[in-house]
Amino acid sequence: MKINSLIAGICLFFSSLFSCQQKGDFKSVSVEDFSTLIANPEIQRLDVRTVAEYSESHIPKSININVLDKTFAEIADSTLQKDKPVALYCRSGKRSKKAAAILSEKGYVVYDLDKGFEEWKKAGKEIEE
Incomplete structure (x- = not known):
């Protein structure tokens, strides 16, 4: 019985250790690389914050779909x-x-802006209010 508990504990430890790893096949990029990317008009700009956050300020020409919305994937697919x-x-x-x-x-x-909009603003990049 104790061995089973030990094995279960080890499995739980390793699963929690690896669950923090990046999931999906995407690339996180710096502010400078993100800026270069979005200079291309073929790149879709997406702000995944709340509507309130987006309304305060955002990167120009970005659309807003809140990732915390239950229907995020469906809205993204249709947009x-x-x-x-x-x-x-x-x-x-x-x-x-x-x-x-x-x-x-x-x-x-x-492509994901690695340290987010706060880092974008800190770098003095263009925002829209």
Whole structure:
């Protein structure tokens, strides 16, 4: 009985250790690389923050789909084009990685702004209010 508990504990440890790894097939990029990417008009710009956050300020020409919305994947599928890459961001980079994983698993080519909109603003990049 004790061996089974020990094995279960070890399995739980390793599963939690590896569950924090990046999921999905997408690339996280720096502010400079993101800026270069979105200069291409073929790249779709996606803000995955809340409507309130987006309303305060955002990267110009980006659309807003809240990744915390239960229907995020469905809204994204009906709004985005799969044949064009998606460059997405959130406030700090955490939610965007979740969104990037969802979209990349659905077949989109995805680029994630690694440290998010806060880093974008800190770098003095263009924003729209």
